[in-house]
Amino acid sequence: MFSLSNNVIGKIAFGTSHRGNQFEYGKLKDIIDDAMTLLSGFSASDFFPSIGGLLDVVTGLQWKLGRCFKNLDTFFEKVLEEHLDPARPKPQHEDITDVMLGLAKDRTTVIRLEKEHMKAVLLDIFLGAVDTSSVTMIWALAELVKNPRAMKKAQAEIHCKIGGYEIDVKTRVLVNAWAIGRDPKMWKDPEAFIPERFEGIGVDYKGQSFEFLPFGSGRRMCPGINMGIMSVEFTVANLLHCFDWKLPGGLKEEELNMEEEFGLNIRKKVPLKLVATKHNWEENK
Numbered sequence: 001m002f003s004l005s006n007n008v009i010g011k012i013a014f015g016t017s018h019r020g021n022q023f024e025y026g027k028l029k030d031i032i033d034d035a036m037t038l039l040s041g042f043s044a045s046d047f048f049p050s051i052g053g054l055l056d057v058v059t060g061l062q063w064k065l066g067r068c069f070k071n072l073d074t075f076f077e078k079v080l081e082e083h084l085d086p087a088r089p090k091p092q093h094e095d096i097t098d099v100m101l102g103l104a105k106d107r108t109t110v111i112r113l114e115k116e117h118m119k120a121v122l123l124d125i126f127l128g129a130v131d132t133s134s135v136t137m138i139w140a141l142a143e144l145v146k147n148p149r150a151m152k153k154a155q156a157e158i159h160c161k162i163g164g165y166e167i168d169v170k171t172r173v174l175v176n177a178w179a180i181g182r183d184p185k186m187w188k189d190p191e192a193f194i195p196e197r198f199e200g201i202g203v204d205y206k207g208q209s210f211e212f213l214p215f216g217s218g219r220r221m222c223p224g225i226n227m228g229i230m231s232v233e234f235t236v237a238n239l240l241h242c243f244d245w246k247l248p249g250g251l252k253e254e255e256l257n258m259e260e261e262f263g264l265n266i267r268k269k270v271p272l273k274l275v276a277t278k279h280n281w282e283e284n285k
């Protein structure tokens with residue numbers, strides 16, 4: 001799932017799937033893992049802006065941040081260099097880097113895009129897209145395999161159609177979208193996986209229904225919402241279209257480990273291992 005998301009985003013953002021890219025300090029997945037852990041972890045300077053930086057040096061956080069930044073920066077530098085190479089054949093479809101370089105060359109626009117801006121946009125896309133999409137796919141499949149009724153229904157659907165607080169200035173506000181989405185006043189049996197609960201109630205995921213905000217809301221909501229939905233739906237739908245999914249070794253549905261690993265994206269603590277058998281459409285009728 002991670003490789004799939006990574007390859008799709010790579011193609012859209014950089015034009016290559018940068019498969020198997022090796023960084024100075026390790027593999028791409030490790031670098032993204034590192035960045036995600038660092039972003040979601042405790043940083044003393046977030047809480048004590050004056051002396052926190054010193055604490056972060058002592059705990060080694062500064063060093064880790066530096067290493068992670070260097071790794072990613074080297075990668076983005078290479079991507080820009082490759083795109084600026086005069087020998088590079090004109091691509092059939094422009095990727096996001098091409099679009100940004102085009103904007104940077106265009107002297108008629110008011111936007112002044114420098115190299116550092118482009119790297120920041122690439123980093124945003126990269127970190128915002130790869131892990132979020134793959135984590136969502138894994139959880140969707142894990143919930144479906146625990147719930148054969150919902151899985152059958154999803155497969156059948158694919159077959160028909162795929163279809164008031166005062167806050168001080170500069171306070172870092174973290175909205176607990178997780179708790180909002182599980183508010184028993186809004187949702188009956190909030191912890192249960194009941195996909196039908198969303199049918200016909202007019203609650204959407206696009207930031208307008210505050211009781212359910214998987215992509216956030218307002219000016220800083222996820223700009224990759226359409227792409228995220230498309231890649232998750234397309235992948236999960238294809239996996240369900242082609243295969244039936246069972247737990248290995250006679251493991252019972254209620255025995256599947258659903259522990260969560262804390263981080264910026266809540267990953268599945270124990271990797272999901274399933275047995276795929278070819279789906280028989282005659283049986284589903």
Ligand code: HEM
Binds near residue numbers: 128225
């Ligand atoms: C299932 C997949 C995804 C989920 C669940 C997801 C979720 C989110 C959430 C909750 C936020 C924070 C919104 C807020 O603060 O209100 C966010 C921000 C963001 N997402 Fe996504 N996202 C997904 C896929 C993507 C993709 C595919 C891209 C890029 C192609 C992307 C790029 C970004 C960026 C750049 C931000 C930061 C926006 C800002 O701070 O202004 N995301 N995403």
